[in-house]
Amino acid sequence: MIGFDGVSAQALSDTIGAIYDCALDPHQWPDTCRKIADLCESTAGGICVHDMRQVQNDQLFVFGYQPEFLEKLGKNYAQTPMAAADIVSNIGHVSALSMEPHELLESRFYREVLKPFGLLDIIWFPALRTGGRMASMHASRSEKAPHYQQLDIGLFKLLSPHVCRALTISDALDIRALRSEMLEKTLDVLVAGVFLTARDGRVVYMNDAAERQTRTGNSIRIVNNRISPTDPTARAALSKAIDEASRDDIDMDMSEHSLAIPDVDGAGYIATLLPVDRGQRSGIIAPFAASVAVFTKDPAQAPLMPGEAFARLYRLTGGELRVLLALAQGLGAKEAADMLGISEPTVRTHLQHMFSKTDTPRQSDLLRLLQNSTPQIRAPQQPVH
Template identity: 30%
Template structure:
């Protein structure tokens, strides 16, 4: 059973980290203990086989450097991670059979030397070419992630996602901002501070521009209302819950879709201001929550994902296909994936059969075509 008070306190600490990024290391330690792991991190990766660790707990800096400088290209889960939906939770066995995983170069040279057995993760945000992730490592003694760990992870992921997104938007630079209002006025994102009835206690200049446009949001008698009826209801519910404390704010508030002009996609992220370091920020305005409104691009899917869905490739076939895009020749693909050359050849033959091409070069051209928005 989860202790409600402990969970609420942890959620509050997560939201405090949205305003003060120096708190993330401590928050990740608490989250690791709560979820049931031994180490954790928040990081991003992209299709150029690069990435960066933003916040970390209990991972040696040398291991981080080794991963991003060398072993990321051998990570068998990297391609599959582009396929998971935002907020979806997955571990190693959701990507490939564990018996195959322990035979990879990645496991033998990086995972096992660190004393880890598994990695439970969730995608926080993604584009066609990159994704941000929250991950918790399991030690060999702890073994593979179980259902209890997944359930505890699920309780935290919506709040971690909200805090990370808002923290990226705010970047308060406290030495330059004399007050919360000064900091918010300097943001490109629209920000509203609301009381429990959705009355607008403060709006920055970008938020006022959104109200003047009245396409996605409007103010009626100083009450903030989303133009879309469904979004309006969710907004009211989440703001009402915010007045009850951090633990009362559910997953619905992570990213509320807002209607907008054709070709645009607007979302609202909500930060409770009712406890912790955030209480002082909201007290001056009698606000219970801050609403951050931002426009996001509707990016195309990762090209390998498109090919995998179109031709119904298996996870093993996708890994071989992705390796083919990065290294040339069956021997190098086999070495990178930790499988035999015969297995690579079998997967390639299956891919050829599904896609209708007969040469590796033609297969590369086929996948590359999915990366062009206007194939010619």
């Protein structure tokens, strides 16, 4: 049985099935990217995640490329035809560099990025946009093969809607809080530093406290985009801990792991590691392609715990306090449930308990009571006379 101009219907069916399997298990993407590349006789491919705000380009699940090429592509991505096309193209729209062969061969991108590594052509489509990040799937051919033809473009067009849907499903299943601007703001007011790292140890996110810790450089620095404690023993221990926390065979019930990161004066930070790509927290590019969260805190610095005294006063449970603080950040019940990893009915049950304990009739009154109990952090400005 023949499906798409010489590609068997069985091969197409198997590939599309593999694409949707990736929606629930992103670790299957490497094999699926190879299946897609094989269908259009490509020697390399994968998924690119581009952060338009940080002008950062990360290659996920790639194969067939030299590391030097990926590094050079990342540095020059903003000037590539792919970056420009992805901004103006609709999700799923397929493009190939050879669609404009004369412009390609005369371009600096071809001369300085593609040709030195023996690459002839790239075919791709934007597959997902979330905030300032964008994911696209691509495949490429070496100079030993012909340019992509209409048959190859048509095959990519056939597969692109399925890839886009699978990535959208995977993205929707992810813990949305770690991608939300609201949580970013929440992380930025924490006393503890928060570093999110990818599986290879690259730092993909830092909150304000983490940036301040690295700027002082007494205990922690960022070297080659990785957390690098100044103490050699701590540096080796942290690298090993991140690697172990990223492993697929890690115990799902593993307790958080802590280690010391001393500074030159004998003080320093306590680092706590927590895997963030297990179960509900996993996703194709989420959160920020992160695999491990590293929390760094100065033991001598008192933690900022808004609501702790309020909770003790009204005998709120830990779960009730977490719901209250999420709602206080402006989240709705469903958003708070997503952030905390609980159901919306559970959020509403906690609310009812808090209404009873605080003698408030509705959510607005409860939040007003919390606000009134929070001490003023900054002194009011004096009027200018």
